[in-house]
Amino acid sequence: MSSLARLIRQTLTIARRDFVATVFTPTFLIFLFAPMMFIGLSAVGGGAAASISKSGDEKARVVLLASDEQARVAIAADRQLRKMFSSLEQPARLIVEKPGANPEAQGRAMFERKESDTYAVMYGPLDKPQILHSINGTRSASYLAALADQVLRAQRAGTAAPLSEATKIVVTRPGASAGGRGQAAFFATTALFMISLLLAGQVVGTMAEERSNKVIEILAAAVPLESVFFGKLVGMFGVALLFLGFWGTVVVNVGSLLPTKFATAFIDVGPAVGLPMFGLLFFAYFATSYMLLGAVFLGLGAQASTQRELQMMSLPITIFQVAMWGLASATALDPDSWLATAAVAFPFSSPFAMVARAANMPEIWPHLLAIGWQLLWVAITVTIAARLFRRGVLQSGSPGLRLRKRAAT
Incomplete structure (x- = not known):
């Protein structure tokens, strides 16, 4: 078996281990249904706010x-x-x-x-x-x-009755309105930010647990650290896909059951590229955003020796990611501005800015360039993060996979 095939096999083994260890636990159900708790709390808060507003309207x-x-x-x-x-x-x-x-x-x-x-x-x-x-x-x-x-x-x-009576004719738009495309851009940018940050943050949790119980050292002794790093990244990405697929199915099915009056309120909201293509682009940008953020979390998380250090390192990353979302959201309604161009060019804000562009503008070719640009930065980020991961786990700048293989032979 070649060294590349062995590395892929070891990577997939680690990925399967992390995927099974995360998904086949009762706590994963709590994580999976966590958005329901958020929706429930939002509904309670919204109901209370509506009740207060209604009470105020009755007295006004x-x-x-x-x-x-x-x-x-x-x-x-x-x-x-x-x-x-x-x-x-x-x-x-x-x-x-x-x-x-x-x-x-x-x-x-x-x-x-x-x-x-x-x-x-x-x-x-x-x-x-x-x-x-x-x-x-x-x-x-x-x-x-x-x-x-x-x-x-x-x-x-001489009369209080209307002096004219207009005939109103409903006209269906061929596509979403300009304001509707802007709203779709903002919603998509916010959704991509939330799920990327929520799901990529799970990598840090698994890293902290295995650093505390010394499992990471056992894995490092059994397989190359590159396989451990890529395996963890791929395994948690599989968990993210499961989460995204579950809630995507729920949203699609619940949307089809909504009353007609409720659905017509969003009839002007939609992406410029069309829903099928927008779904594919949203998934592509989610993958690049997750890999960028997950690799950073995993690489820096390996440097922390305690849970406190881990939390302190996670906070700046989270603040940075919020800033990237804010930058992309600010350009959601003006995709031709220089600020939007800067958001597209910067790798960590590029997925958010491009998903907003997909909602605003119908051209497809810029997305091909953007995805290629983001994949390049994914490779750069993963490479740097893998080296940080090796240094953090071994607490030294030890030789890489090539020297390890030579020593084994």
């Missing part, structure tokens, strides 16, 4: 001090104006009251009421109305000004 109001005739027209005009707003952008509820002897004092007193939150009060003649508003009620004041204008128009026309 804008007030119009007007006579009975103006009140009737204002209510009809308010009903028409609100059709232009989505459910999340609706102005505060309109309350109409009769003006007293001192409308200004009456309006100011409404801001002192404890049972409601008054954002704006309008009184006086509607051609030159006076509007009182709180510091955060500027939008409500603008709405009341538009309402006064609409009421005057209705009074001059």
Whole structure:
């Protein structure tokens, strides 16, 4: 058996060992379903926030001090104006009251009421109305000004009913909108960052465990350290693929079961290259991002002799990776800027920037160049990390595989 074949066989043996030792344990199920806990906590927090927001919306109001005739027209005009707003952008509820002897004092007193939150009060003649508003009620004041204008128009026309009735025709876009492509770029960049950091970080955990129980020394005595390094990297990459495949299947199937109304909210969101090609590119960039980050974690993790040292070394890497994600996210909406070009050229931010480019721009050829560029840096990073791994495990700059093989012969 040639030395290359022996190295591949030993590498795959280590990879299978790490894969089985990680996957066939009860704790892996906890790791696999960890996103469910995150989703559950997010749902609880989102429900609490929605409940608080709903409670606040029920108490929020804008007030119009007007006579009975103006009140009737204002209510009809308010009903028409609100059709232009989505459910999340609706102005505060309109309350109409009769003006007293001192409308200004009456309006100011409404801001002192404890049972409601008054954002704006309008009184006086509607051609030159006076509007009182709180510091955060500027939008409500603008709405009341538009309402006064609409009421005057209705009074001059002699009717509060709409003067025209438009026919609305739904047109389907041939592809995602420009804003939808930007949203897809941001979502894809964030997803790639999260899964890369989450899954690549598992390499450090296995490294710390085997350094503490001396297993790494037994492996180093049995097979070349290059096989141990590559085996661990490949084995944990297999775990990452299992994790990604499981949750990818869940997302696809859950997406097909969503209500039509929910699905139409994301109808304009999509990648410029199309979903099938985008899926392939996302996987390719995940692989390069994982290998870059995993090799760095594994190489530097071998230098730590204690768990505390390991945590201290992991923190700067994590902060650096967050900075790379921030750089790529900042260029997600402007892929032609010089900052985007810099993010594409820098190897550690390149996977994030290119997956954003795939969502924004339909050209395929830049991705072929980018993947080749990233694979070159994967080879450089893995080579450097493997040497750091050897020095960390043996605590010396001992000879490489070639001298070990010569001594064996």
